[in-house]
Amino acid sequence: MKNRGGFMGEQQTKLMNLIEKNIKNDGTHETKIDHLSIIRASTLTEPLHSIIEPSVCFIVQGAKIVMLGEEIFRYDSSQYLITSVHLPIRGKITEATKENPYYCIRLGFTTEQILEVVTSQREEDSLPPKRAMLVNKTTPDMTAALIRLLKLLDSPQDISALAPLYQKEILYRILQNEDGNQMKQYAILGSHSQTIKEVIQVINDNYAKPLRIEELAKSVNMSLSSFHHYFKLITGMSPLQFQKMIRLQEARRLLLSEGLEAAEAAFQVGYESPSQFSREYSKVFGLPPKSDVKQVQENLSKRKPVYLDSK
Known part of the structure; x- marks a missing residue:
């Protein structure tokens, strides 16, 4: 088992034991906890195309790359990857063996959950938009909350009462971490990030219809140039x-x-x-x-x- 600093010593052992107790086979495993899934892979993979929803992915063992447009995000067991909006991506597991499988904990979240954690919307919280995907370092506090969350799989009767609390704590730790304010922007009404997030949802819901860029820009009160600028800044792609x-x-x-x-x-x-x-x-x-x-x-x-x- 490799130790890269995110899940360290006793904490890493506890988390690995909890995963291996509940997950025996390769694949994506939905759990009894809402929005929580665990991915296991004992071999490397070819690039997989998918639409990733707003979520945070913690690698516990192994490594992966995610490609968004022309940009590549690499992360391993010292880091997590967070996605704030629905995005079309390619993902490839780059470190996994039969003896040391790739393990990833994926936790989905909603705008409402972020707003529950945000206790104030101070003026200084309004930051220029950045990419809606980022990699950051996993902290011991995040790992401890993940352990508490996974332990609930052994006591299903406690899930409804305690899982929302532990999920909220994980989001709180992420928002307190470096770049946490960028994630917060996607929930704050009126921010450029939140506005583009709404447009992304419109495109996702109506992808088969002709894309009227001018109408979309007008609907969110943006000039055409500003709309293109912020959309590409956040998604790494043009609207088309x-x-x-x-x-x-x-x-x-x-x-x-x-x-x-x-x-x-x-x-x-x-x-x-x-x-x-x-x-x-x-x-x-x-x-x-x-x-x-x-x-x-x-x-x-x-x-x-x-x-x-x-x-």
């Missing part, structure tokens, strides 16, 4: 690039899980040109739709594992 990633990931899901033909999947996610869809699909996933689906199905038949830490 963001929509394209959402469309392509949904199209891939339709191809794999519902067995649609490429042209039909393209139409359902908003493409008018099948040839354009195929070109953009190949650029993102490395193969044309039909070949990509065949390869994924072959990997599944060989029982190559897929690990999801987002929905």
